Amino acid sequence: MENLDQKAKFLREDFTRALTNLDANTQPKWGKMGVQQMIEHMSDYVRIANGRTPMKTITPEENIPKMQGFLESEKPMRENTPNPLLPDVPPPVRHSTKEAAIAELQGEIDHFFVVHEQEAGRATPNPFFGTLSFDQQVQLLYKHSTHHLRQFGVEV
Secondary structure, three states: OOOHHHHHHHHHHHHHHHHHOOOOOOOOOOOOOOHHHHHHHHHHHHHHHOOOOOOOOOOOHHHHHHHHHHHHOOOOOOOOOOOOOOOOOOOOOOOOOHHHHHHHHHHHHHHHHHHHHHOOOOOEEEOOOEEEOHHHHHHHHHHHHHHHHHHOOOOO
16 A cells, blocks of 8 residues: 555545545536535545444455455545445435535544554454555555545545
8 A cells, every 4th residue: 555644644634635626516526416415425434444334244255365465555535436325316415515525534533543543453353345544545545535625526
């Protein structure tokens, strides 16, 4: 995994800044989520990475090496990648404003880094990629966040 420190810095500092600058009414290039739904979706996934939302892996064990190989590559996630854990219709937003959703997301990202600083070597299960180390989680969160920024026309 290349540039892991840069990816961690992006997650800590630049991701929510890019979201702040994104117009809440921007239409997605693909997918069904609006901007705020995507931000809240990312909070949900950071909660998996930081351990607040424990998940079991649903990918068959024999497919985990292939999934982790993709994760550790620099290949981006494909547009419209199916997610069997998401409903066909995105849920209504939880927060009254985009800013409140971003604040929640930044809090979850901050908690992710605190947890891993306090518990060096901690590994956390992911529903699709198996049990992931801190470095793998950073790679996945970076890959996932840039996927959704591209969804709304923001290039990183």
